[in-house]
Amino acid sequence: MARPNPLRADIDLAEPARMFAATGFAAVNAVLAAPFAERLYKAGLACQDWSLVTVIDGQHREFVSAEMDRLETSRRAGFDALVAREARAGFCYLYDQLNLYERGRRGTLGDPVLAEAAQLIASDAFIALGRRLTGDPAIRFADCQLTRYSAGHFLTAHDDFAQGKDRSAAFVLNLARDWCADFGGVLQLLDEAGDVKAGLVPRFNRLAVFKVPQPHAVSIVAPFAPGPRLAITGWFRRDAEPAL
Numbered sequence: 153m154a155r156p157n158p159l160r161a162d163i164d165l166a167e168p169a170r171m172f173a174a175t176g177f178a179a180v181n182a183v184l185a186a187p188f189a190e191r192l193y194k195a196g197l198a199c200q201d202w203s204l205v206t207v208i209d210g211q212h213r214e215f216v217s218a219e220m221d222r223l224e225t226s227r228r229a230g231f232d233a234l235v236a237r238e239a240r241a242g243f244c245y246l247y248d249q250l251n252l253y254e255r256g257r258r259g260t261l262g263d264p265v266l267a268e269a270a271q272l273i274a275s276d277a278f279i280a281l282g283r284r285l286t287g288d289p290a291i292r293f294a295d296c297q298l299t300r301y302s303a304g305h306f307l308t309a310h311d312d313f314a315q316g317k318d319r320s321a322a323f324v325l326n327l328a329r330d331w332c333a334d335f336g337g338v339l340q341l342l343d344e345a346g347d348v349k350a351g352l353v354p355r356f357n358r359l360a361v362f363k364v365p366q367p368h369a370v371s372i373v374a375p376f377a378p379g380p381r382l383a384i385t386g387w388f389r390r391d392a393e394p395a396l
Contacts, residue, residue, distance in 0.1 A: 158188040158272045165284050168361075173287055177341055177362035179352060180285070183325065188268075189357040193327045195265035196382040202248035202300060207238050217248045232304075239308055247305040252384065253295040257396055266298065273386060282388040285361055288320045293393045296323075296386030301337050305381075306372040309342060311365035318391035319364040326354040327382035336374045337381035342367040354381055361388075 160182060168178035184192070202217035223231070238244040255261045256270025272278055273296045283291050312322050324339060331337070331354050339352040339360055346367070352360045362368065364387065373381055 156185060156188070157277065158184055158268065159277055159281070160185050163281070165281070169285050169287065172285055172361065172363075175350075176366060177350060177352075177360070178285060179355075179361070180359045181355065182357050183281075183359040184357050186357075189327070191265050192269055193329065193356070193382065195263050195269075196298060196300070196327055197380075199250060199263065199266070199298070199300075201250055201262070203250070204246070205249050206235050206246045207244045208234050209238075239306070243308055243310050245307040247307065248300040248302070250298040252298050253386065269298075269384060270296070273384065279388070282321065282323070282361070286321045286363070286388065288388070288390070290390045291320050291388045292390055294323070294386050294388050296384050299381075299383050299385050301370065301373045301381035301383075303373050303375045303377055305337075307370035309346070309367055309369040311367045312387070313365045316391075317387070318389055319387040320390050321361050321363050321388045322366070322368075323386055323388065324352075324354070324360045325384040326356060326358045326360070327384070328354040328380070329356050330378060331355065331381065334374065335377040335381075336371045337377070338371045340369045340371060342369065354383060 163180065163183060165180065168180050172178040200218065204215045204217040204220050206213055235244065235246050252266065252270040252273065256267060256274065261267040261270060273294050279291060279294060282294060283289055312319060328337065333351070333353050337354055340348045341350040341362060343349045
C-alpha cells in the first residue's frame, strides 16, 4: 500500500503567493497532512542525535548536545559567556540542529519519520510548492535541517546570503506546540533601519517563506516556554545540487 502524501492535498497557495509577491514573505497554515505533522512532532521530541551549533571567535562551531548538557556548571557558564560575547559583537546563534538534507541523502537517518521528512523536502511536490509560492521557476532543489530552540537559544540578525549558494527563499516549517509570542522564538523580519516589520509566531504546522536576502532574526526563547521550538528550516535554491 502506498504511503499517504505528507503534504496536505487541498493547499490553496493563491493568497500566500499574492502576499509573497507584494511583501517578500508569506505563511501557509496546515501545510502537512495532520497525521504526518503529529508523527513528525513526536519524532522531533524523541530525537537524541542533536548537535549544538554556535559561533565562537567568528567561527561556526558544533558540539554534541547531550555532552554539553552534562557539563559541570562552571564550564557551561564559561561557554555561555563566550557565546554572549559573540552575540554582543555581531552575528551569532545558539540552537540544536540535525542536518536532514545531508543525512537523508546518505541514508543515515535512523528514525523513519525523519527520513520521510527529508524525502518530502527533496520531493518534486515540495519544490513545486516553493516555485508556486515564490513565483520563482528557477528553483531546483531545497536543503534543510531539523532545529530545536530551547530556553536561551537565539539567532541574531542576518540575511541568509551565502557565497556559492544561490538561495531564492528561506523556509521554516514550524512544529512547536501551543506557542505564543511571549515564549520567544519569533521569526522577526527586519527593515533597513533594523526595526521589526513583521513577526511570525511559530504556529504548529505553519510554513513561513521569505526572500533571500532578507534581514531577519529569531528572538531568544524564554525560560518559561512550555517546550522546545521545533522546526524544519532550509532554503529553496537555484544552483545545481551538490554531489554526494
